[in-house]
Amino acid sequence: MTPAPNAPIAPIAPMAPIAPLALNARNLRKIYKRGAEEIVAVDDVSLTIPKGEFVSFIGPSGSGKTTLINILGCLDNATSGSLEIGGRTVFSAKKCLSESDLTKIRRQVFGYIFQKFYLVPTLTVYENVILPFAFFKKPEAEADPMGILKFLGLDKRIDHRPSELSGGEMQRVAIARALINKPEILLADEPTGNLDTKRSGEIGEILKNLNEKEGLTVLLVTHNPSLAKIAHRTISLIDGRIAG
Numbered sequence: 001m002t003p004a005p006n007a008p009i010a011p012i013a014p015m016a017p018i019a020p021l022a023l024n025a026r027n028l029r030k031i032y033k034r035g036a037e038e039i040v041a042v043d044d045v046s047l048t049i050p051k052g053e054f055v056s057f058i059g060p061s062g063s064g065k066t067t068l069i070n071i072l073g074c075l076d077n078a079t080s081g082s083l084e085i086g087g088r089t090v091f092s093a094k095k096c097l098s099e100s101d102l103t104k105i106r107r108q109v110f111g112y113i114f115q116k117f118y119l120v121p122t123l124t125v126y127e128n129v130i131l132p133f134a135f136f137k138k139p140e141a142e143a144d145p146m147g148i149l150k151f152l153g154l155d156k157r158i159d160h161r162p163s164e165l166s167g168g169e170m171q172r173v174a175i176a177r178a179l180i181n182k183p184e185i186l187l188a189d190e191p192t193g194n195l196d197t198k199r200s201g202e203i204g205e206i207l208k209n210l211n212e213k214e215g216l217t218v219l220l221v222t223h224n225p226s227l228a229k230i231a232h233r234t235i236s237l238i239d240g241r242i243a244g
Ligand SMILES: Nc1ncnc2c1ncn2[C@@H]1O[C@H](COP(=O)(O)OP(=O)(O)O)[C@@H](O)[C@H]1O
Pocket: 032, 033, 034, 039, 040, 041, 059, 060, 061, 062, 063, 064, 065, 066, 067, 068
């Protein structure tokens, strides 16, 4: 049907704003070779994570959570597929960033938290937190380590060694260290795996606060369904694939 000659032009509906993306992964696969055996640890995973989202990953042991999150966090390479971070291609069939560019992304974009706290036992809390500067050569004053330690309730503990801390405190020191470079994306792989329920809840609250108040994008791998629930979205992995 052709419109009448002087018919008013229908207004174009405004487009919904496009949320900036933190991560865009397409068809990720990771195959490990053990002798003649091939293990497909991540099997055709595509996912898009907008900036500021809190996503949790759950799934049985061996379902590929660590492998996937390590690929997303540029700590491991995929066998195939593509990954963009903040609109920049990290790898695809056509290109792959150089090792020095990958190192920059690891330092500037990501903060990493693991089940094991990886604190240096001979250093104090404060020294552990500013340890990244030993490698990154970033001015310490810019980073406000005391502000971060205070936010995490560790300001009275700065001169303690890790052996004098509880598990929950040790993980908070590891979180402080992960925050020191002002990351945009926080990756936490089973951060409460070594903690009791109460301490796990506290770590969950901290991650939630960092997401809501500081705008950090958070990717949390956990076995704990009640912890997974604090995220905006939960992705279940089974045999390396996104379930459902
Ligand atoms: N370095 C490796 N070499 C060979 N197989 C591996 C390696 N890392 C993980 N896998 C295998 O890949 C699968 C997924 O492992 P992983 O990502 O650690 O799972 P999850 O974190 O969910 O427990 C498992 O079958 C595991 O045995």
